[in-house]
Structure formats: structure tokens, C-alpha cells
Amino acid sequence: MSPTLTMRRWHRFGVDFLVATADTGARVGWVDLRSGEVVVERPMLEDSLRLAAQEYLRADVHEIVLPVPRRAALDAFDAYVTVPDDAADDASGSVAARLERLVAEGWLVLHDVPVGRQGAVLDHLLIGTGGVFAIRVHAHPDAHVVMSRTSVEVDGRPTSYLRDARLEQARVQQVLGAAAGLHVEVRPVVVLDTDVPPVLAGDALPDAALVLGRTDVPQLFREVPPRLAATRVEAIRAAAGRRSTWTA
Template sequence: MSSTLTVRRWRRFGADRLVVTEDTGERVGWIDLRSGQITVDRPTGEAALRLAAQEYLRADVSELVLPVVRGPRDAFDELVADEISTARPGAHSRQDESLGARLERLVPSGWLVLHDVPVGLQGGLLDHLLIGPGGVYTIRSYAHPGSAACLSRTGIVIDGRPTHYLRDAQLEQSRVEELLRNSAGVVVEVRAVIVLDAVILATPVRPEAALVTVRDDVPDVFRRVPPRLAATKVEAIRAAAGRRSTWTV
């Protein structure tokens, strides 16, 4: 089954990186153009990440879309780069654009939406951060089109295979909570959100560590949350989130 990789250059908060994503929106990884550091989201993705970055640098464009042939064992066994097309400047992959656009619908209601926030000095990247009257949320998406997701209080199983999604969400939530609290000088409670591109099977229980939902329920899932933060606290947290120094500790 054929697919594509999207390579885009990300410059913000003093960072300069090449970010590579699948057409599903799932990130393959990124390369720090200043230090040369390579960060992959899966061990089998490094070869595709390197090749995609090389093609991007050779092409000298704002963004590349590279055709990929997916094998049965690994999504990046074969990268076909002989047909390269440029995407419109600022474009994102289909899944990222869809989720990001859905979150942006909350802005008129007083929410702040940040995307691709670098966290810490070790190359961490926060996909989406949502701050508003209904609280503070870290949001990460995972693409498993056509797969079945079974939820329990302590885990997420995709097609019978356990994942580390809840553990990773907890670690990210705790880190963001600490950084925002230290910068804003107020108590900050962050809720982790996992957005799945999959069929979530009906179960009597849901994970306690994170809110798990599907992309089609965004942004309505946040609109249903009653206001819980005072306007002054929201502004303090928003201001902290917008400071580069908050995230580079």
C-alpha cells in the first residue's frame, strides 16, 4: 500500500529542525539542523527519516512530499524518492492539518492553541497544547486507520497489541504541568488527551491517566467541558506558555 512522507522545516523558539510525518499525521521523527541530532519516534524509522531529509535539502523547497511504499513488516522498508512534488508553503500532512484545524476552531471561544512546542534541552516536541476556560490539555494523536482500539483503566491495546500511549501521555503531562507551574507561578493542572484514528471498542471503563477520543470528536469534546479556570489564571498560563524560557529548562 503506497503512502507519502511529508518533510517540513520548523523554525521557532530558536530551534531549526526538519520534521518528517506520514500522510496519516503520525510523526516519523525530526533532525536538529543546528546540532545534527536525530530523534526518531520508532526504531525502524531512522533510515526513512535520513533519506527524506537528504531529499529535502537537495530540493531546496519549503516542503516535500515523498512517495513511500509500505511493506507488510514495516511502514518504511522502501522509500521511493524518484517522484518528488512540492506542497504549498505551510501545509501539513492530512492528519496533522485536520486535527490542528479542528483545534483552531476553539480559538474564537477564548482558547489558545499551540503546535509543535519544543520541550526541554533533549529534543522533546509537544504536538499540541490547548489552554482555555475549560483547562489545560496536552494532545497527541496516533494513526491506526481501520484498527480496533480496546481501552482499560491502565492501557490502550491496538489490534491485540499493547501500546505505551498512556505511559507516554502521563510523562508528557507531568512535564508540561511542572514547566507551566514554575513559569506562571500558579498551580497548573494539565490533562493529557490521546486522539486515535481507530475504532474504539465499547468498553465499560476508560483510562484514568488520559482522555482518549477520536479525531471526529474534536473540538466538541472540549466544548462540552464546563469552565473551570478563572480568566486571570488562564491569562497567566497563556503568558507562560508563550515564553520561550518556559520550555527550555
């Protein structure tokens, strides 16, 4: 069966949106019918979303379902449209599902963002007035995790989690800044999805990245004080939602 996009109109509380979802139920993005702004949560599907929106407006119906063409530019459809694996495993409490709760509070949440020239994919990108966060999730359900100011160890073995988080942060910062035409400060976040809370060795948390447990999400981000003006947030959101930002 060919993959599809469903376009539905959401008109209430003073807003008028066209919302696009995949056949899996995952949201792909939306179009603000008042301003014309297009926000894409699955960057590889930007072209398909725009085409579907045009077809919807021409059809003048409440809902329309359209096939997604299998063009070369969209060969990675499944990777970007499906709900991330952790969300599928535990839709009520996964990191992806927890981050999605922030959408209603004005945050933009992107999943499976292509950030590397060799196909590297960032788990989640979170953008709001509280800042821009590049989030990497590491699942260790039965492991003993110890963290210090400079390291994260799993069952006594050192990891590269902090170093990798900084490399991803630098890449996202570079790409978003170039696309938005302004300096974008990105904070790296490592989420440790464990059954047993990590142990802190010493009295200092890691300083290379913000290290959280799964249950810290989303509340910690709700408590982050605003640091970006609304106009700056919109510029960054617009850049992040363009497929060309991540595929250039």
C-alpha cells in the same frame, strides 16, 4: 529561499492586533497593540515575532514581510513554523485543524511544543477557561483499537500511550507552573485517529488520560465547563507563549 514572517494588522470588534504568519500560512502569534501582550504559538520564534512587530510599527504600513534570521536559537524554525503533518494531509478534518477552530472561541492552541530535554515534542497544547490539556495524537487508520480502564491495544499489541501521556502531563505541569508562578493542573489527552472507532473492553474508560477519537475534537472541549478564572488563564497563556518557558 529564506523563511519569512508576515505581519498584518487586525483591527475590528474593539481589538487591535498585529498577527504574524509564516510563509506556509501557519500562524506564529500576535501582538495586542492596546495592552502590549505578546502571544506566541510557535515558541521558538518569539524573538523573530518581536523584531518583526517592531519593524512593522516603524514602517507604518498595513502589511510587512520580513526574513527570519537563521540564528542558532532558531535552527528548528521549520519544525515549529510548518503546519503539523496531520494538518497538511487533511486540512479540513485533521486534529490540528479541528483544534484551530477553538481559537475564535478564546482558546490558545500551541502545536509542536518542545517538552523534553532530549528533544521530545508534544503534538498540541490547549489552554482556556476549561483547563489546560496536553494532547498526543496517534494515527492508526487501518488498525483495530481496544481500550480499557488501564490500557490501549492496537491490533492486539499493548501500547505505552497512557503511560506516555501521564509523563508528558507531568512535564508540562512542572514547566508551566514554574514559568507562570502558580500551580497549573494539566489534563493528559490521547487522540486516536482511526477509521474504525475504538472498542471499549469492559465498562470503564481509561483513567490515566482522556482518550478521544479524532471526531470528538473540538466539540468535547467546547462542552467542558469553565474551571479557570480569566486572570489565571491569561497568566498560563502568557507563560506558555514564551519561548524561554520551553527552552530553559
